Amino acid sequence: MMTFQIPQPDIFSFKECLWYIDRSFLDATHFIENESVYKWLTVNDEELLIRLHENEDGAALDVLNRDSISNDEQSLLTGYISDWLDLEGDLASFYKLVEKDRLLAKLVKQYRGLRIIGIPDLFEALCWSIIGQQVNLTFAFKLKSALVESFGKKLAYEEHPLYIFPKPAQIASLEIDDFTGLQFSRRKAEYIIDLANMFVENAIDKASLKALGSLEEIVARLVEIRGIGKWTANYVAMRCLKMKDAFPIEDVGLHNAIKNQLDMYEKPSIAEIAEMADSWKPFRAYATLYLWRSLADKK
DNA sequence: CGCCAGGCTTAGG
């Protein structure tokens, strides 16, 4: 095993980030034990078993299946963690922006240091958001775990199974019937298989999507894909491309969070949300994150 | 059993 520190920003709470990761405890692509996250990553075509935890100097990363790593590997791993936990995100500016906000002022104090937990792999992010469409989260986690356990690469950490999310080529070779047994709807199976084919044909990739630059262009590009609407496009822009102003305004969880926080009798309309979210620009993704977080601690 | 769920597509104005 070898260990190194991850440079971390001033405003950062490992505990809050861990809470968010642990929320998807059914997700077999990671595992949490003793406040440490275990995950297999592919770095330069090699599989590394990492353990992310916190020590007296901040966030630290162990590579469990290696005695040493190259500088190149260390910088790739550091970059991965930074992307995963959004360590570059400017929380200070966001907190400043909402310090008097009627919804967020309290939440950013309560969950200070929580950062957007990313899904760095674009294919995984898109699959996950398609899975999450119009079903409750409990069921969505169940679907993802079935997908990963059926078609992902099975590795392990000691006695715990730990998987690598299936590659597009693997999914592209499947039929709709391969999914229905996993409780996927035929429609979602179609979307995911078609998407996998796009990746195989290099019709979509993270770098060129990011290169489009603006949120509007990225969303416009994504919604051209069948099965991806505005909600999914913004969700992926938020969790994979780390666009700080991405805003899944149609999100039911967001609606419920606002309703709770403002003690409303009915969920707010899209128009009302758009209006209150105007002052959250250009950090609407972060506003969404903190509102989602609040759902676990209903008032 | 009924309503809801971190929506999308299609048909019809």
Place this chain on the structure above:
DNA sequence: CCTAAGCATGGC
């Protein structure tokens, strides 16, 4: 451009 209906699969 906007609205409504239909959809598919469970959780609670």
